[in-house]
Amino acid sequence: MSTLVGVGAAYRRLAQLSGKRRPPVRAVDRTIPLVVTAVTPEAEDVVSLRLASGRPLPGWRPGAHVDLVLPSGRVRQYSLCGDPGDRSHYRVAVRRIGEASREVHALRPGAEVAVKGPRNAFPFVAADSYLFVAGGIGITPVLPMVRAAAARGARWRLVYTGRSRASMPFLEELSRLPDEHVWLRPDTEYGIPASGAELLEGVPDGASVYCCGPVPMITGVRVDLARTGAKAVYFERFSTPPIVGGEPFRVVLRRSGRTLDVPADRATLDVVREVLPDVPFSCRQGFCGTCAVATPDGGSVRICVDRGPAVLEL
Template sequence: MSTLVGVGAAYRRLARYSGRRRPPAQAVDRTSPLVVTVVRPEADEVVSLRLARPEGEPLPSWRPGAHLDLTLPSGLVRQYSLCGDPGDLSHYRVAVRRIGEASGEVHTLKPGTKVNVRGPRNAFPFVAAESYVFIAGGIGITPILPMVRAADTRGAGWRLVYTGRSRESMPFVEELSDLPDDRVWLRPDTEYGIPASGAELLEGVPDGASVYCCGPTPMITGVRVDLELTGARAVYFERFSTPPIVGGRPYTVVLRRSGHTLAVPADRSTLDVVREVLPDVAFSCRQGFCGTCAVATPDGGSVRICVDRGPAVLEL
């Protein structure tokens, strides 16, 4: 090892005088123009899209848990989990429930519509383990579905608990029918009377299992609270809505360019208050990972106004 260190040091000294410099790193643009090839109803108020390159070339690879930044024809940008087969790079598949302006636009798209996507990116990585329990709520099945397939292919122990308001509202139920019945538990609220508690969703979790959970915030909260009652090794989760603000304090932000000074209450985000005076300010995921809401500060830094809380001067 000491010989290798000496050789490395000598090489660096020679490189210093060689007149050669490492070229600057080039930014990689991972934005791709794609076309909608298939639009398919998957459940009440849920459609799936197949997205492919116009000339049919293979798409960049991805792993379970990855998502795309989808730029719609209107210019709105939203994140959607990939829910197809990572081994089939002829197209990407996403599924979208109609709940707002952007998702409503997705539901109007037709085959042949051109869109731009950025990614894939992964903020919900699937980590190797001996056994898994997957918990999905409604449209939260989208990142979970490729994980289930991957665990099954690897021969790992796994179990899927899939809940939703009703069987008709739960996408990909038919697609799950080719998996072993004893490993998949469908639990629609309408068939059980009430939404499931965290303890119910976690019932029978094997010791040392990794728990992957995606769905509404109350469901995720219940799972996280009741996890200590099990012998699970860890829980990994992804929300589809803004996390609640707990224990916040009021503060003030200054919008330097527009001249506004805004009071942000303890239970609201900077983004919420800024949009009352600047409704066109950009945002997307509302959870801080996509970076769309980052706003520059006079000192050269930036603030993610959807999640970063505290007094600030913003270049808005």
């Protein structure tokens, strides 16, 4: 027993010594200054940006996105939709739907921006066969996946839907792919939006399904997937998921001295921004961390997605 005590004491002394010699941890700034080198119209209210720095950029894999830091300071997440093998530039595509996207559409070649990342919340996993389902601007993360599947020699099919052909970006690029692998399904040519069962029609047994687009489309695919022989569905949405089965609660803003009631069907972020409109946010899905707010116990709450009573350092 005395030997064990001595060994433990020795380890504690070593830990103390190593702690004294350890240099302070420095924050790493992963922001990359870039320049807009091209702005290209891709569809109605959709432009793509070509972003470069003159040096090779960090590598990325299909499904990755970057945080685009605009000249105003706004930060938004956009999927990378170029060629992962070409590190000379990044390409993103943006539909004009809000203040940040309007700022993107106003950019011109030579404008200075920055990105953080790339990061991947929608990873592309190796499989023998794939079904890709994209809705509108949801084609952006899917494009590199389609190219990767074709390069691997995997079986694949793309179902691409949207309001109309004019609203669907990258149709010219997709026209270079074999017709038998691509089904374009504009709502204007079929009368109504596609159901999940229609989008999944003919999916091979054991296939991996990758789906990106509006929430109703993703929901339809997820609900109807059980009726197929597909192995799994992977999805990414560009809007906040609806709050289902929520309960009302209260949050206390400690520094402001306010107590706010959050209804069952609303996010804490939305209620807080009614009294503190400058509270930052970005992805509204909980992974970027922009909306994280400190709590008195040293923790934090992601007020765009976390629900429940809390005391916030606001």
